Amino acid sequence: MRHYIKNRYEWGGNPLISHKTPKGKGSITVGLPHFRENNKEDMNILVTGANGQLGNEMRIVSKGSKDKYIFTDVTEQDGVETTILDITDLKAIKKMVKDYNVKAIVNCAAYTNVDKAETDKEFCELLNAKAPENLAVAMKEVNGLLVHISTDYVFGGDAYNTPCKEDQKGTPTGVYGLTKLHGEENVKKSEVAYLIFRTAWLYSEFGKNFVKTMLNLTSTRPQLKVVFDQVGTPTYAFDLASAIFTILENRKFNGNTGIYHYSNEGVTSWYDFTKVIAELSGNDTSDIQPCHSVEFPSPVTRPSFSVLDKTKFKETFGMAVPYWTDSLKRCINNLMNV
Numbered sequence: 001m002r003h004y005i006k007n008r009y010e011w012g013g014n015p016l017i018s019h020k021t022p023k024g025k026g027s028i029t030v031g032l033p034h035f036r037e038n039n040k041e042d043m044n045i046l047v048t049g050a051n052g053q054l055g056n057e058m059r060i061v062s063k064g065s066k067d068k069y070i071f072t073d074v075t076e077q078d079g080v081e082t083t084i085l086d087i088t089d090l091k092a093i094k095k096m097v098k099d100y101n102v103k104a105i106v107n108c109a110a111y112t113n114v115d116k117a118e119t120d121k122e123f124c125e126l127l128n129a130k131a132p133e134n135l136a137v138a139m140k141e142v143n144g145l146l147v148h149i150s151t152d153y154v155f156g157g158d159a160y161n162t163p164c165k166e167d168q169k170g171t172p173t174g175v176y177g178l179t180k181l182h183g184e185e186n187v188k189k190s191e192v193a194y195l196i197f198r199t200a201w202l203y204s205e206f207g208k209n210f211v212k213t214m215l216n217l218t219s220t221r222p223q224l225k226v227v228f229d230q231v232g233t234p235t236y237a238f239d240l241a242s243a244i245f246t247i248l249e250n251r252k253f254n255g256n257t258g259i260y261h262y263s264n265e266g267v268t269s270w271y272d273f274t275k276v277i278a279e280l281s282g283n284d285t286s287d288i289q290p291c292h293s294v295e296f297p298s299p300v301t302r303p304s305f306s307v308l309d310k311t312k313f314k315e316t317f318g319m320a321v322p323y324w325t326d327s328l329k330r331c332i333n334n335l336m337n338v
């Protein structure tokens with residue numbers, strides 16, 4: 001059974017952030033808007049992988065929308081409604097699109113176990129590359145929109161020291177990153193209207209993730225070693241879900257097909273990330289030491305620098321991106337106030 005926090009589904013705690021958009025495009029409300037521009041027609045939106053981290057956050061942020069959201073996954077989850085859909089099954093996807101008159105899909109499903117992927121290449125390719133193609137084909141048939149999620153791990157093979165841009169060549173270091181890159185390519189080739197969001201270091205109150213692991217370890221271990229030679233940016237899945245929801249709710253996708261980078265603001269290492277988790281949770285007894293990645297043998301070499309440049313996202317959609325420690329604080333507060 002999955003761990004989830006029931007009252008988070010009732011939560012409307014995202015502060016509305018109103019700000020001026022760049023290039024004088026006017027003011028946009030970010031968060032959980034209850035308005036839409038130009039009174040556009042309501043839409044049926046299908047969310048895949050709805051019982052994962054991002055999918056669960058989509059459930060939360062879309063509450064109150066005039067659009068109808070249909071939440072799907074391969075298995076059920078206690079306490080919430082899930083329609084079963086396996087995204088490797090094109091026939092089943094097409095049937096669901098027809099039955100529910102689906103006009104947009106948000107694909108939160110993926111093979112996300114980076115280490116295991118190294119020995120499970122075929123299935124990883126099926127889920128991360130072929131399945132997004134299935135979704136693209138189904139949306140293309142009805143002139144719909146595919147919102148697909150990718151990863152900073154499409155980069156890493158080169159020694160970067162400046163944030164990666166959307167049009168930069170992919171240089172994955174492992175099977176997970178490679179199959180996610182194939183997924184992006186398949187979506188692009190399909191000629192469907194799409195938004196691909198590459199994100200990074202995702203955490204939330206749901207499922208297993210680094211924040212929850214470190215909350216546990218920093219409160220139970222007297223000493224911890226954490227790598228400091230992998231640098232990137234953590235992303236609170238709630239923030240990414242809010243951004244996707246706002247774009248859908250305000251019909252900001254028209255004319256904006258393309259790849260976008262979305263992580264929280266700022267840069268950190270896993271070591272520094274852990275130090276802040278300990279600080280914010282009050283777990284200050286553990287001695288946390290920095291170490292090199294070679295001290296933790298792993299089946300895959302992870303990127304040493306995979307910071308994403310979010311300029312294109314901010315300029316296109318006019319949204320502010322929360323700073324990583326501010327978002328971490330919100331997530332830890334939620335986790336500790338269960």
Ligand SMILES: NC(=O)c1ccc[n+]([C@@H]2O[C@H](COP(=O)([O-])OP(=O)(O)OC[C@H]3O[C@@H](n4cnc5c(N)ncnc54)[C@H](OP(=O)(O)O)[C@@H]3O)[C@@H](O)[C@H]2O)c1
Pocket residue numbers: 048049050051052053054055072073074075085086087088107108109110111112127149150151152180199200201202203207237
């Ligand atoms: N997690 C990260 O750190 C991270 C970083 C960068 C990018 N991303 C990307 O962000 C997206 C969301 O990640 P996440 O962490 O929210 O993922 P997640 O928690 O692993 O959730 C993925 C969901 O997809 C489901 N699923 C598996 N096979 C499926 C199938 N055949 N059909 C339909 N659903 C299926 C999973 O079910 P089961 O659990 O039952 O398999 C799970 O509920 C993914 O595209 C991921 O690649 C994640």
